[in-house]
Amino acid sequence: MSEQKGDRHLDHAPGGHKEGAARFSTYAAGLGLALLLTVASFALVGSGAVWAPAIPILLAVLAVAQMGVHLVFFLHITSGPENTNNTLALAFGVMIVVLTVGGTLWIMAHLDHNMMPMAAMAKP
Amino acid sequence: MSGEIADPRHEDRSGGKGDPPGHGEGGPAPKQVTVAFGFWIFLLSDIIMFSGLFASYAVLAPNTAGGPAGSELFELRLVFVETLCLLFSSFTCGVMSIMAVKQRAGATYLWAGLTALLGLSFLAIELYELTHLVLEGAGPTRSAFLSALFTLVGAHGLHVAAGLAWLTVMMGQVATLGFTDAVQRRLLCFGLYWHALDIIWVALFTVVYLYGVMG
Structure with a gap:
């Protein structure tokens, strides 16, 4: 964003479009990319074209890519200096999400592994 | 040291005058920016709440x-159609926000209507x-899997329903109040909310449905 005379506010509102920064074409490009990734995800599961053990990883990659497309093209989150606050907040949110989901899966898998089998518990 | 930018990341954020924004000449950031940033924080905490549901x-x-x-x-065809509905509604919501910035009421109603539909x-x-x-007898009481x-899915659906109610209220505000600054800010927040729901749905259809059908 070019610095205007008398406008020293560099922060952008998330999702905001000043000076027509967000045009119809931005949303159309986002829609196209998101459609491509969505169709790829669903097609991947239906077809047997890919080595089966690789599918979950590929699906995760496609999902993360699509979230990135949504963030950039629909929410207009960029790496520019006017977006520093928004990006930092997002990074913190992502960190908490990773800790919550990853930590839960880790701890619960560990507990599950250490638990006595149901059959052994049922014995007198 | 010509050519070197004194403050490339705008860490000073006062245009080199030494006054941080919020004090002195620059004044605080515009209300649109602070309101949208606050709403962004809310959305991130909402996503963190969803991460708990995803983890469970x-x-x-x-x-x-x-x-x-x-x-x-799971029937993937239905889920695919659901996904397309939400994705296209995200697009129409974006076009609606462009029309709102241009203050074109008729076009705003049209694209808002498409979004709602x-x-x-x-x-x-x-x-x-x-x-x-x-x-089918696979209600939420059947197993821990179905409860979760x-x-x-219900939490996401409730968010979509709340979003639709919000959109209806916003169209009422555009009709009665016009495109005032307050209405513009609320429309901006609504757009953020609607796009965030679509991001959550991307995680949801991948984790629940696509991983689910693979067993």
Whole structure:
């Protein structure tokens, strides 16, 4: 964003479009990319074209890519200096999400592994 | 040292004059920026709440208690149509926000109407799917897997329903108040909310449905 005379506010509102920064074409490009990734995800599961053990990883990659497309093209989150606050907040949110989901899966898998089998518990 | 930018990341953020924004000449950031940033923080905390639901779903998904598993229940065609509805509604919502910035009331109503229609279609398909599950005897009381599924999918569906109510109210405000600054800010927040719901849905259809049908 070019610095205007008398406008020293560099922060952008998330999702905001000043000076027509967000045009119809931005949303159309986002829609196209998101459609491509969505169709790829669903097609991947239906077809047997890919080595089966690789599918979950590929699906995760496609999902993360699509979230990135949504963030950039629909929410207009960029790496520019006017977006520093928004990006930092997002990074913190992502960190908490990773800790919550990853930590839960880790701890619960560990507990599950250490638990006595149901059959052994049922014995007198 | 010519050519070197004194403050490339705008850490000073006062245009080199030494006054941080919020004090002195520059004054505080415009209300549109602070309001949208606050709403962005809310959305991130909402996403963190969803991460808890996702975590519990991921832990409980294998515990079907002898009941049906996801691979026996999910119909990917329906989910694909749901996904398309939400994705296109995100697009129409974006176009609506452009029209709102241009203060074109008629076009704003049109694209808002399309957004609402697509959102309603999404909700209708989801409700059909969930009632179908209950009627098949795979309701939320059947197993831990189904409890977690209904909680996660239901929480997202409730958010979409709330978004539709909000959109209706916003169109009422555009009709009665016009495109005032306050209405513009609320429309901006609504757009953020609607796009964030679509991001959550991307995680949801991948984790629940696509991983689910693979068993």
